[in-house]
Amino acid sequence: QVQLQESGPRLVKPSGTLSLTCTVSGGSMRSAYWTWIRQPPGKGLEWVGYILNSGGGSTNYSPSLKSRVTISIDTSRNQVSLTLTAVTAADTAVYYCARGRDGLLYWGQGILVTVSS
Amino acid sequence: EIVMTQSPLSLPVTPGEPASISCRSSQSLLHSNGDNYLDWYLHKPGQSPQLLISLGSNRASGVPDRFSGSGSGTDFTLKISRVEADDVGVYYCMQTLQVPLTFGGGTKVEIK
Numbered sequence: 001q002v003q004l005q006e007s008g009p010r011l012v013k014p015s016g017t018l019s020l021t022c023t024v025s026g027g028s029m030r031s032a033y034w035t036w037i038r039q040p041p042g043k044g045l046e047w048v049g050y051i052l053n054s055g056g057g058s059t060n061y062s063p064s065l066k067s068r069v070t071i072s073i074d075t076s077r078n079q080v081s082l083t084l085t086a087v088t089a090a091d092t093a094v095y096y097c098a099r100g101r102d103g104l105l106y107w108g109q110g111i112l113v114t115v116s117s
Numbered sequence: 118e119i120v121m122t123q124s125p126l127s128l129p130v131t132p133g134e135p136a137s138i139s140c141r142s143s144q145s146l147l148h149s150n151g152d153n154y155l156d157w158y159l160h161k162p163g164q165s166p167q168l169l170i171s172l173g174s175n176r177a178s179g180v181p182d183r184f185s186g187s188g189s190g191t192d193f194t195l196k197i198s199r200v201e202a203d204d205v206g207v208y209y210c211m212q213t214l215q216v217p218l219t220f221g222g223g224t225k226v227e228i229k
Binding site for chain 1: 118154156158160165166167168171172175177178207209211213216217218219220221222223
């Protein structure tokens with residue numbers, strides 16, 4: 001059974017960098033897509049982006065975040081990372097990682113990250 | 118960007134009765150391979166979203182057969198044949214045909 005666990009700082013200062021890690025257990029990371037999705041408080045789900053763990057590790061990002069977001073993968077540690085720079089209060093959200101590009105069957109439990117001074 | 122529109126916004130339901138949620142896309146989600154790139158998720162309070170339906174009509178593993186997905190192109194429907202109390206939460210459709218992947222605004226299902 002694949003399990004995902006998000007971790008990282010839960011409080012980030014405005015203009016700072018949000019860095020989250022998704023640790024994967026119980027399954028192979030090879031040749032799989034890994035997706036990040038977020039949900040601001042009281043709002044709906046928002047796709048952040050994904051990475052394909054194959055070849056060069058191609059990525060796709062939300063256009064609204066593209067200039068600030070990076071998704072990377074470390075298969076030796078079974079981890080997928082999300083980095084979001086120059087954060088504002090609008091980036092306050094529960095961040096989820098999920099396995100796949102579509103038909104997302106496996107999700108982490110989510111981590112609430114608050115952007116505040 | 119493909120815009121996803123769900124209706125209704127809120128859906129009060131009676132246990133044992135059927136329920137239906139509509140999802141419309143601004144562009145066709147029908148791929149040349151014949152699949153519709155449309156997923157349905159249920160987000161229960163305090164939990165992670167769970168996959169119900171993929172590719173428009175394929176029920177995910179472990180999902181009760183009370184849930185069914187239908188539609189093609191730009192119009193899709195999620196149906197619950199007999200609602201149970203455990204079905205409450207927010208239902209989202211998501212298109213996966215084209216980047217950026219986009220979600221509908223959600224439909225909140227609650228028990229009357």
